Amino acid sequence: MDTPEYGFETLAIHAGAAPDPTTGARTTPIYQTTSYVFDDVDHAASLFNLQVFGNIYTRITNPTTSVLEERVAALEGGRAALAAASGHAAQLLVMHTLLEVGDEFIASDKLYGGSITQFSHSFRRMGWTGLLVDPDDPDNFRRALTPRTKAIFIESLANPGGIVIDIESIAAIAHGAGIPLIVDNTLASPYLCRPFGWGADIIVHSLTKFLGGHGNSIGGILVESGKFDWAAGGKFPALTEPTPSYHNLRFYETFGDMAFCVAARTVGLRDLGPALSPMNAFLILTGIETLPLRMARHCENALKVATFLESHDRVAWVSYAGLPSSRYHNLARKYLSNGAGAVMTFGVKGGYEAGIRLVENVSLLSHLANIGDTRSLIIHPASTTHRQLNAEQLVASGSGPDVVRLSIGLESANDIIRDLDQALAA
Amino acid sequence: MDHDYYPEDLIRGVLRSVRTIAMVGASAHWNRPSYFAMKYLQRKGYRIVPVNPKEAGGMILGERVYGALAEIPFKIDMVDIFRASQAAGPITDEAIEVGARVVWMQLGVRDDAAARRAERAGLTVIMNRCPKIEYGRLSGEIGWLGINTRVISSKRKKGV
Known part of the structure; x- marks a missing residue:
């Protein structure tokens, strides 16, 4: 055969x-x-x-x-x-x-x-x-x-x-x-x-x-x-x-x-x-056996969260290539036609201190240094994963003081959004 | 015959049906690719007859080396050409002459005119492939090295 x-x-x-x-x-x-x-x-x-x-x-x-x-x-x-x-x-x-x-x-x-x-x-x-x-x-x-x-x-x-x-x-x-x-x-x-x-x-x-x-x-x-x-x-x-x-x-x-x-x-x-x-x-x-199912849902949830954050008054900006506002949106349409992934960054108004406050006030998202989990994850790179970098490298790598990174998991999208909303208000 | 793409049944059929293979260009040096292929195929039960004028009369991996296909005094099922493409034409003609059923040219070796002559004479021709790699792929063994065999099966694997 x-x-x-x-x-x-x-x-x-x-x-x-x-x-x-x-x-x-x-x-x-x-x-x-x-x-x-x-x-x-x-x-x-x-x-x-x-x-x-x-x-x-x-x-x-x-x-x-x-x-x-x-x-x-x-x-x-x-x-x-x-x-x-x-x-x-x-x-x-x-x-x-x-x-x-x-x-x-x-x-x-x-x-x-x-x-x-x-x-x-x-x-x-x-x-x-x-x-x-x-x-x-x-x-x-x-x-x-x-x-x-x-x-x-x-x-x-x-x-x-x-x-x-x-x-x-x-x-x-x-x-x-x-x-x-x-x-x-x-x-x-x-x-x-x-x-x-x-x-x-x-x-x-x-x-x-x-x-x-x-x-x-x-x-x-x-x-x-x-x-x-x-x-x-x-x-x-x-x-x-x-x-x-x-x-x-x-x-x-x-x-x-x-x-x-x-x-x-x-x-x-x-x-x-x-x-x-x-x-x-x-x-x-x-x-890996469930990669296709998981990635599709990761992308669907991430787009809902990114859309929510973009309209939030305590959020200065959102970087997610699935959003039409992203400068990378056209490249994403070419290279990522099935979805723009689960990971995004956004700028929280209030800078470094506000970023730390946010990650410490979530109750469903997990504050840890990883991405690509079934669970939704949150981190403030400048104070954790990227702290080995100098100020110039931080900005170059997209991890300035106000940046928060999310890896959106497979929970109900509404629950992820509700948790972020209450933590941004804290 | 499309020589850019071989159906798996064709390769399987060749590997299942041949037993005695003349390897033209077989090297006596253990770290040469031909020696690797010869040793592997011997372990899979094939008899490999080395052909190499420079080594004629000597022994490689327990087998006597012949100077040319015509000197081999018994029947050969397949001729495996471990030489550059320029040498493949005359070797193919010799393979037709000695009554081989299959001409197999190694990875990187291809001569379409020679292939047509062999096919007209009723031989099966495989070009630009390695029988060791194909055996390893179809048996799943090469997957042990993380190689993509492209074989999917819900049956237990047994040989090729």
Whole structure:
């Protein structure tokens, strides 16, 4: 039988999973094991040499985690994926595979504050320089290119909320320079945005957010399109040159369109160690089965809340790309045609102090540092998630002193609105 | 025959029906892609016969190496071409000559004129694919590396 093109909802439930070959278990089992037996010495050698497919050690592969990887690869329309302990770990594995000491990458300055800190401080200590530019003008990326630039990194829908990035234009700039475009698709999820269709080469996710969706498991993943030519410019020796830790195997020559994930797994994940636990992989897989239903309701509720806030007399402004007043509304219609997501920011009149008062007076929304939960969440970034940033970076990242961020959950929209209304009045 | 897209039944049918595969361009070096493919396919029960003039008379993975397809003294079901596209035409003609049923050209290897000649002679031709990857994909094994197999099934997986 020929493979039909399955719909997104079907892939969210079935991709990567099949009944367990031994027991017939229909749900993917949690393979809670560290290691796997070898048939014989030759089989062991073949596994270590990457000549046969199979499991050695859960730090590198695990049968539960591999179902998650294949499922996210399918939902993104990618060739392969590699899960990691967190979104930050996935970003580390991507950069470790792409960059040598002294290399640079250019990132949007409108990113999750934790990514800006990772890029500006911890990556710098490894000899990797992440330059931050304003993504609202894609030409800013072109102007920042140097011969050492090896990648461009953006978020499709930026955190804090309401900012949509022109993926297609930035992809063209990256490809003109012979480098890949990396897109963090966490806030949109593949239900709302499919960055490979707009020219992205690598996608990263915090699985912790909408993919897992229930606020119970930390995880991350990277996905490769399989379309980038790693050899063309000679810029990526870890993929094209002999690898000393694999007896001089060349990943791109040997694994072709899946070389990036194989290298990130068998060198990066093997040596740096941030493996996802099988239990978390199972919980995230279960979450993904309802991703389409959840995202549709997240977007519906978020638009109702954004519309309510925009008309509230204690609210100075609302940034949500689903509102016609948003400067990003046209980009959202292009890149986020199924909805503008669950995350938004708004400015509360009265600045820093009013922001703190609001988050301390809600009783249904939860004041915590996460997004993409079934529960509605609220945070004042300047006093929490983004407090590592200086005043200039705070404003650049959309987290000025008056900014409050919401991640709208799946409760009754009226209850979310009533809670915000009473807390704004407090 | 559309060589940009192969139905899964065609690939499955080839992998289920062939047993003896001549691998032209098989390398004796363990870290070369052809060695990877040969070792994998041997473990799946295929007999792989290496063909490589530079290694003729020697042994690779327990099998004698021949200098050309015509020198192999027994029947070959399939010829797997692990050489550049420019070399694929003459090898395809030799494959027709020795009575192979299938010509398979590796990832990146394609010669449409040679494919037409082979098809006219009644052979099945697969181009720009790797039998190891296809076996791994259709059996689900390659999913263990997080690769998107595009296979969806509510049945237990057993081989290809």
